[in-house]
Amino acid sequence: MAKSEGTTMGMRLKLLLPFTIMIVVLSSTKAASEVAVSLPGCPNKCGNITIPYPFGTIKGCYLSKEYRVNCTTLRVANTSFFNLLDISLIDGYMRGLLPMGFHCYNKAHKIASKLEPKIRLSRFQVSTTQNLVTAVGCDARTSIKTVTGEGYIAGCLAMTGCDRLTNGSCLGMGCSQVPIPYNLSSFRIHSQSNTEAQNVGNWSHNNCTYGFVVEKGNYTFLTTDLDNLQNRTFPVVLEWSIGHTSCEEAQKNMSSYACKKNSVCLDTMTEPNRSYQGYRCECAQGYQGNPYLPNGCQDIDECQGGQHGCIYVCSNTNGSYNCSCPLGQHGDGRKGKGWNGCSYNFQAVGNSVYWGVSMGTAASLVLTFIIYWGLKQRQIMKSREIFFKKNGGLILQKVLFESKKSSHIAKIFAARDLENATNKFHKTNIVGQGGYGTVYKGTLTDKTTVAIKKAKSIDESQIEQFINEVIILSEVSHPNVVKLLGCCLETQTPLLVYEFVPNKTIFHHLHEQDYISSMTFERRLNIATQTAEALAHIHSTTQIVHRDIKTLNILLTDDYTAKVSDFGISRFIPVDETHLQTLVHGTLGYIDPEYFRSGILTEKSDVYSFGMVLVELLTGRKVFSHDRTESDLGLAMYFTSSLERGHLLQILDDKVKKDGVNEHIRYFARLAKDCVELEGKKRPNMVEVKEELRELQQSYLKSSIMSKKIKFVELDDLLLFD
Ligand SMILES: *[C@@H]1O[C@H](CO)[C@@H](O)[C@H](O)[C@H]1NC(C)=O
Ligand SMILES: *[C@@H]1O[C@H](CO)[C@@H](O)[C@H](O)[C@H]1NC(C)=O
Ligand SMILES: *[C@@H]1O[C@H](CO)[C@@H](O)[C@H](O)[C@H]1NC(C)=O
Ligand SMILES: *[C@@H]1O[C@H](CO)[C@@H](O)[C@H](O)[C@H]1NC(C)=O
Ligand SMILES: *[C@@H]1O[C@H](CO)[C@@H](O)[C@H](O)[C@H]1NC(C)=O
Ligand SMILES: *[C@@H]1O[C@H](CO)[C@@H](O)[C@H](O)[C@H]1NC(C)=O
Ligand SMILES: *[C@@H]1O[C@H](CO)[C@@H](O)[C@H](O)[C@H]1NC(C)=O
Ligand SMILES: *[C@@H]1O[C@H](CO)[C@@H](O)[C@H](O)[C@H]1NC(C)=O
Ligand SMILES: *[C@@H]1O[C@H](CO)[C@@H](O)[C@H](O)[C@H]1NC(C)=O
Numbered sequence: 001m002a003k004s005e006g007t008t009m010g011m012r013l014k015l016l017l018p019f020t021i022m023i024v025v026l027s028s029t030k031a032a033s034e035v036a037v038s039l040p041g042c043p044n045k046c047g048n049i050t051i052p053y054p055f056g057t058i059k060g061c062y063l064s065k066e067y068r069v070n071c072t073t074l075r076v077a078n079t080s081f082f083n084l085l086d087i088s089l090i091d092g093y094m095r096g097l098l099p100m101g102f103h104c105y106n107k108a109h110k111i112a113s114k115l116e117p118k119i120r121l122s123r124f125q126v127s128t129t130q131n132l133v134t135a136v137g138c139d140a141r142t143s144i145k146t147v148t149g150e151g152y153i154a155g156c157l158a159m160t161g162c163d164r165l166t167n168g169s170c171l172g173m174g175c176s177q178v179p180i181p182y183n184l185s186s187f188r189i190h191s192q193s194n195t196e197a198q199n200v201g202n203w204s205h206n207n208c209t210y211g212f213v214v215e216k217g218n219y220t221f222l223t224t225d226l227d228n229l230q231n232r233t234f235p236v237v238l239e240w241s242i243g244h245t246s247c248e249e250a251q252k253n254m255s256s257y258a259c260k261k262n263s264v265c266l267d268t269m270t271e272p273n274r275s276y277q278g279y280r281c282e283c284a285q286g287y288q289g290n291p292y293l294p295n296g297c298q299d300i301d302e303c304q305g306g307q308h309g310c311i312y313v314c315s316n317t318n319g320s321y322n323c324s325c326p327l328g329q330h331g332d333g334r335k336g337k338g339w340n341g342c343s344y345n346f347q348a349v350g351n352s353v354y355w356g357v358s359m360g361t362a363a364s365l366v367l368t369f370i371i372y373w374g375l376k377q378r379q380i381m382k383s384r385e386i387f388f389k390k391n392g393g394l395i396l397q398k399v400l401f402e403s404k405k406s407s408h409i410a411k412i413f414a415a416r417d418l419e420n421a422t423n424k425f426h427k428t429n430i431v432g433q434g435g436y437g438t439v440y441k442g443t444l445t446d447k448t449t450v451a452i453k454k455a456k457s458i459d460e461s462q463i464e465q466f467i468n469e470v471i472i473l474s475e476v477s478h479p480n481v482v483k484l485l486g487c488c489l490e491t492q493t494p495l496l497v498y499e500f501v502p503n504k505t506i507f508h509h510l511h512e513q514d515y516i517s518s519m520t521f522e523r524r525l526n527i528a529t530q531t532a533e534a535l536a537h538i539h540s541t542t543q544i545v546h547r548d549i550k551t552l553n554i555l556l557t558d559d560y561t562a563k564v565s566d567f568g569i570s571r572f573i574p575v576d577e578t579h580l581q582t583l584v585h586g587t588l589g590y591i592d593p594e595y596f597r598s599g600i601l602t603e604k605s606d607v608y609s610f611g612m613v614l615v616e617l618l619t620g621r622k623v624f625s626h627d628r629t630e631s632d633l634g635l636a637m638y639f640t641s642s643l644e645r646g647h648l649l650q651i652l653d654d655k656v657k658k659d660g661v662n663e664h665i666r667y668f669a670r671l672a673k674d675c676v677e678l679e680g681k682k683r684p685n686m687v688e689v690k691e692e693l694r695e696l697q698q699s700y701l702k703s704s705i706m707s708k709k710i711k712f713v714e715l716d717d718l719l720l721f722d
């Protein structure tokens with residue numbers, strides 16, 4: 001089934017309405033109706049017996065006369081004595097009842113009555129593997145003979161006399177069984193006494209011998225059968241097939257080839273490795289139905305069954321299905337041993353909104369985690385060293401040791417110290433919960449207040465992110481970057497220790513009523529400038545792209561100094577390369593559309609995200625909003641088009657407007673617009689942005705006319721805004 005509009009809608013909804021997350025199963029709307037077994041308009045049953053095509057009951061409903069079933073007599077084609085019980089499409093078997101052969105003797109050792117049925121099975125064979133030739137009686141001999149002549153095909157003897165019979169035992173005393181020969185299709189069943197019943201002691205008993213073919217396991221010998229078995233019928237398993245050639249041969253004439261769409265052909269052998277009886281068809285993997293019908297086999301909608309193993313999105317394909325992760329997450333999307341086929345890229349500190357996403361999408365995973373954690377907790381004391389190694393401690397030690405650039409070496413904390421600092425990670429100490437971690441406030445023994453980030457899971461990709469963050473932050477030292485004090489790798493999940501930044505994030509100050517009043521334009525300008533400085537520093541000195549710049553990741557101190565945090569998904573760009581192809585990470589709304597499309601990461605991707613932060617600072621609007629009709633680019637598009645239509649005033653935050661729409665605000669808006677250009681090439685780089693903002697800041701302070709040196713805006717262009 002084709003992926004429908006619902007796919008993107010579903011994922012979009014998940015992101016926009018984080019509290020209404022549900023498992024999205026994409027599948028066909030077609031009801032899981034009964035799969036057709038016979039040709040359209042043909043009866044598919046004889047009483048209780050399902051008759052699948054190529055078999056059929058009336059003219060036009062069977063492939064050829066060889067597969068005609070007479071519903072009254074339950075005979076197939078011109079078989080004789082065979083009474084149909086059922087037909088199996090899947091393995092090419094067909095069950096039915098066959099009569100027995102017997103001889104009964106009188107006192108004079110002469111035959112009193114007998115039955116010696118001539119069985120013809122048309123083109124079908126008695127399955128060698130599923131049936132047994134059976135002889136029952138005292139000194140009984142059963143022979144399978146050719147129908148016409150006296151040719152002997154197979155047989156068996158129940159040799160011993162009738163004095164030591166055991167119920168359930170068919171090993172030669174009163175009862176014996178042997179396998180069926182290959183290619184048995186037409187035969188007589190002949191049963192007789194070897195000794196003309198000479199050994200029979202009591203003439204009113206045990207004076208018959210019986211021979212029959214029976215499905216393995218269906219007949220259990222009873223001593224009482226010696227008198228009572230006469231005229232019984234027994235189930236046998238026949239093999240059926242199509243044509244008289246191998247698959248290869250049959251495929252040469254497609255107009256007579258019986259295997260239709262989405263099926264595979266199997267050779268049926270009369271005798272292993274010797275001769276072909278014909279061929280049969282099976283549905284290819286991922287398909288079901290009747291491979292002989294003109295439509296062939298139908299796709300199985302795996303997504304319907306609940307057996308698909310996708311965590312979030314299951315989309316059916318022809319013959320298979322795909323799991324995928326919601327936008328902004330990556331992984332194979334399957335439940336697996338890691339129970340985390342999608343990992344989260346929302347790495348917000350103190351972000352209740354996105355915590356909602358994690359809780360909603362991963363409620364069961366979190367439960368799993370809790371159980372896992374509980375078990376893990378018991379082992380922890382014993383295995384700190386193991387954790388240290390598993391958590392990348394050795395890699396980290398090595399990297400930190402080798403890194404000469406490292407401006408401050410991260411300290412390795414003891415687990416006990418951090419437990420004490422956070423009152424054993426008590427929940428009252430939680431200051432934030434993000435996509436992959438919980439952040440606790442803690443006080444070290446030297447009275448330093450720290451933020452301790454603890455991973456929710458021990459998923460390996462996240463361990464990598466932790467280590468990545470440690471390595472990167474130890475490369476970076478800047479007043480506007482959150483300082484990493486060290487880490488602890490002895491616990492089941494690694495812990496990162498940061499300087500404590502007490503005043504929440506820009507996001508809180510922009511969007512939560514309690515904080516909004518504090519955000520004057522000047523403050524916004526300062527925050528933007530500081531953030532730009534941090535990013536410019538990171539880009540120019542370390543070749544690191546942050547990849548997840550957003551207002552939730554910019555923390556504020558009490559005096560409103562901005563500190564960029566969350567380097568979990570940052571990546572180094574090798575010095576000799578200007579871009580890097582990676583899995584797309586980031587947060588919807590802030591993510592560079594060019595990077596999103598191409599997967600090519602450049603430092604201009606951070607410029608775009610930073611541009612969105614500027615837009616958010618100016619407009620006070622969230623990048624996602626329920627009351628704004630979303631275009632693909634959301635706030636970015638809305639902002640740019642408002643600007644182009646001269647509606648700057650309408651979209652400005654009230655708090656910003658209050659100071660009057662001056663040249664500084666227009667300039668700020670223009671800079672934001674430059675940063676969110678769709679083409680990365682057209683965006684300024686972070687160093688240029690930083691310079692612009694610095695000049696703007698100074699100019700604002702002096703409240704003087706803007707400097708003419710400004711590169712990104714011609715004063716004429718300002719006309720655009722009104
Ligand atoms: C599945 O097969 C049908 C018919 O062959 C085709 O129309 C359809 O596009 C296929 N769907 C996919 C997802 O390949
Ligand atoms: C069909 O099967 C049911 C139960 O399996 C049985 O009671 C009924 O007699 C059967 N009908 C026919 C026509 O064989
Ligand atoms: C019916 O049996 C005859 C011989 O007994 C055979 O030649 C013929 O092919 C058979 N027909 C079918 C449809 O099996
Ligand atoms: C089924 O067999 C009976 C008895 O041999 C016969 O009368 C009847 O016509 C057959 N039905 C069909 C559909 O061939
Ligand atoms: C066995 O022999 C006795 C005596 O001749 C006869 O009455 C009886 O019918 C025979 N049993 C069978 C099953 O034919
Ligand atoms: C075998 O089983 C039948 C029926 O359950 C019983 O009547 C008979 O006595 C048993 N024979 C022996 C030798 O146990
Ligand atoms: C199988 O038996 C048929 C007759 O029933 C015969 O024509 C054919 O040659 C046999 N095939 C093999 C491989 O023995
Ligand atoms: C034969 O069997 C009958 C019935 O069980 C019994 O009455 C009779 O004595 C037996 N005869 C001999 C010779 O064992
Ligand atoms: C033997 O086969 C018959 C007919 O299909 C079935 O009703 C019966 O349950 C089978 N018995 C055993 C022991 O498998």
Ligand SMILES: *[C@@H]1O[C@H](CO)[C@@H](O)[C@H](O)[C@H]1NC(C)=O
Nearest residue numbers: 113114115228229230231232
């Ligand atoms: C077995 O079948 C034959 C022939 O159809 C019949 O004469 C005989 O009475 C039957 N025997 C029993 C025990 O039903």
Ligand SMILES: *[C@@H]1O[C@H](CO)[C@@H](O)[C@H](O)[C@H]1NC(C)=O
Nearest residue numbers: 249250252253254255256257
């Ligand atoms: C292919 O099969 C069709 C239908 O059975 C038949 O009419 C035709 O002669 C066959 N062609 C060849 C080349 O065997």
Ligand SMILES: *[C@@H]1O[C@H](CO)[C@@H](O)[C@H](O)[C@H]1NC(C)=O
Nearest residue numbers: 182269270271272273274275
């Ligand atoms: C049939 O051939 C295959 C290899 O061609 C061999 O592995 C297998 O044992 C053979 N089977 C028999 C029953 O000869």
